[in-house]
Amino acid sequence: MAVSVRDVAAAAGVSVGTVSNVLNQPDKVAATTVERVQTVIAELGFVRNDAARQLRAGRSRSIGLVVPDAGNPFFADVARGAEARADEDALAVLLGNSDENAAREDNYLDLFREQRVNGVLITPASDDTDKLLRVQASGIPVVLVDREVPGSTFCSVSVDDVEGGFLAARHLLQIGRRRLAFVGGPEGITQVAQRLDGARRAVAEVPGATLEVIRMPALTVLHGRAAGEEIAARDVGERPDAVFAANDLLAVGTLQALTLMRTIRVPEDIALVGYDDIDFATAAVVPLTSVRQPAQLIGRTAVELLLRSISEPDGDYERRVRFRPELIVRQSTAG
Ligand code: RIB
Numbered sequence: 001m002a003v004s005v006r007d008v009a010a011a012a013g014v015s016v017g018t019v020s021n022v023l024n025q026p027d028k029v030a031a032t033t034v035e036r037v038q039t040v041i042a043e044l045g046f047v048r049n050d051a052a053r054q055l056r057a058g059r060s061r062s063i064g065l066v067v068p069d070a071g072n073p074f075f076a077d078v079a080r081g082a083e084a085r086a087d088e089d090a091l092a093v094l095l096g097n098s099d100e101n102a103a104r105e106d107n108y109l110d111l112f113r114e115q116r117v118n119g120v121l122i123t124p125a126s127d128d129t130d131k132l133l134r135v136q137a138s139g140i141p142v143v144l145v146d147r148e149v150p151g152s153t154f155c156s157v158s159v160d161d162v163e164g165g166f167l168a169a170r171h172l173l174q175i176g177r178r179r180l181a182f183v184g185g186p187e188g189i190t191q192v193a194q195r196l197d198g199a200r201r202a203v204a205e206v207p208g209a210t211l212e213v214i215r216m217p218a219l220t221v222l223h224g225r226a227a228g229e230e231i232a233a234r235d236v237g238e239r240p241d242a243v244f245a246a247n248d249l250l251a252v253g254t255l256q257a258l259t260l261m262r263t264i265r266v267p268e269d270i271a272l273v274g275y276d277d278i279d280f281a282t283a284a285v286v287p288l289t290s291v292r293q294p295a296q297l298i299g300r301t302a303v304e305l306l307l308r309s310i311s312e313p314d315g316d317y318e319r320r321v322r323f324r325p326e327l328i329v330r331q332s333t334a335g
Contacts, residue, residue, distance in 0.1 A: 005088075061092060062091060062117050062118065063082070064111075113135065121306065143306045158322050161194035177271055178209045277291065
């Protein structure tokens with residue numbers, strides 16, 4: 001791990017700001033302090049990060065991050081990864097929650113411009129990139145997180161959600177299930193649409209397999225419970241024998257509703273797969289099979305891309321990073 005500004009500050013017994021002053025404006029610091037900090041820099045082998053140094057004067061030492069649901073542990077982990085990488089350059093992350101609402105998203109973008117952040121990371125609520133282009137034109141680089149916008153020129157870090165949906169549905173088919181249900185959210189959420197697309201591709205490969213779509217207003221535990229209750233209220237012959245939920249919050253809610261009906265067993269009667277592999281997936285009453293996304297790595301990589309777009313605007317590096325999903329099999333689809 002590279003030596004950070006914080007490591008130097010801790011070893012020298014001064015604040016991060018003092019270290020920054022020693023590096024950038026040593027005349028503002030007592031000579032004895034300058035000498036002590038410089039000694040520590042030499043001892044630890046600290047090397048200034050070009051991106052940090054090149055962060056333009058007059059910018060706050062912060063990065064803005066807008067996510068669609070701060071209550072979703074997946075995005076909390078994305079934020080944690082972003083903060084860890086930003087902290088290595090003594091930058092702070094300002095977190096905004098849009099609730100998939102374009103007006104709230106606009107408010108945060110305006111606030112981040114007023115705050116003169118060094119860059120914006122955003123999971124956009126729609127494919128409308130005009131406002132993001134305006135932010136970028138104002139000199140603030142933008143990196144899309146967990147979504148790509150077709151045709152846009154923004155850097156982005158995402159996961160192949162079509163492949164993720166395919167893995168989830170194919171796994172259910174491989175354990176012998178044929179009447180699948182996809183419990184999803186609004187079609188406008190790109191990740192949901194792509195996961196459903198992947199599931200449909202897997203089902204199309206198995207003659208006789210079916211996939212019904214149960215669309216909920218949002219991707220929350222409560223909406224998952226409502227979907228589970230709807231399934232449980234059906235006659236046995238009308239129920240699916242497997243559920244693929246668009247994310248783990250929906251899956252946990254669906255699981256709660258199904259297991260509360262003492263007559264339904266998971267996975268024996270209805271197998272269940274979620275998406276994200278948040279910590280709750282493992283801790284669920286029936287440990288949840290889920291499609292893992294490297295949430296913290298997504299956040300970390302987004303900050304790295306942002307800093308490189310500042311320090312190497314014309315550099316030769318991949319501007320659209322797409323990670324591959326991984327199926328984590330647990331008890332909710334065992335046997
Ligand atoms: O925002 C909805 C979902 O998309 C989240 O649960 C996470 O899976 C993200 O990729």
